[in-house]
Amino acid sequence: MKLPSEAELLRIFIGESDRLHGRPLYEVIVEQARSRGLAGATVLRGTLGFGANSRIHTAKILRLSEDLPMVVEIVDRPERIAEFLPDLDQMIGEGLVTLERVRVIIYRHDATA
Numbered sequence: 668m669k670l671p672s673e674a675e676l677l678r679i680f681i682g683e684s685d686r687l688h689g690r691p692l693y694e695v696i697v698e699q700a701r702s703r704g705l706a707g708a709t710v711l712r713g714t715l716g717f718g719a720n721s722r723i724h725t726a727k728i729l730r731l732s733e734d735l736p737m738v739v740e741i742v743d744r745p746e747r748i749a750e751f752l753p754d755l756d757q758m759i760g761e762g763l764v765t766l767e768r769v770r771v772i773i774y775r776h777d778a779t780a
Contacts, residue, residue, distance in 0.1 A: 670706055675748045676769045677741040679755065681762040683712065684734040692758065693737045699754055706743040706774065713738065718763065742769060 685692040693710045700708045713736030717723050741748070748766065755764065 670742070670744065670771045670774045672771050674706075674742050674769050674771050675745045676767050677743075677748050677751070677755075678765045678767070679739040679741075679759070679762060680718070680764070681737050681739070681759065682718075682734040683737050685737075685760070685762070687758055693739050695758060696739050696755065699758070700741050700751065703747075703751055703754075705741055705747055705751060708739060708741045711738040711740065712736075719761075742771065742774075 679696060681692055683691070683693075687695045697708045697710060715723070716736035718736075741751070743751075
């Protein structure tokens with residue numbers, strides 16, 4: 668797949684304990700993105716953060732959180748991201764979703780692997 672130099676970055680902020688049909692929400696989002704043929708997705712686990720309720724989520728030893736911040740990032744063409752948004756809206760009960768324009772510099776894979 669070749670991405671144009673101008674693309675969009677979809678960033679989804681959710682909690683580690685968020686579930687959809689008993690499964691981790693971040694896994695469901697990535698699997699849905701893959702099944703729709705989006706260019707790629709990455710899940711990042713935060714060590715500290717807070718959201719709309721202002722409750723701190725931290726990975727500190729003395730205060731182990733069972734709900735660390737998770738960020739799912741997806742980059743693709745604007746029309747592909749737009750097609751995915753209704754599905755995403757159905758999956759997310761609470762969280763934050765942002766969208767921004769990005770410039771793709773390199774997107775390639777090893778065809779022999």
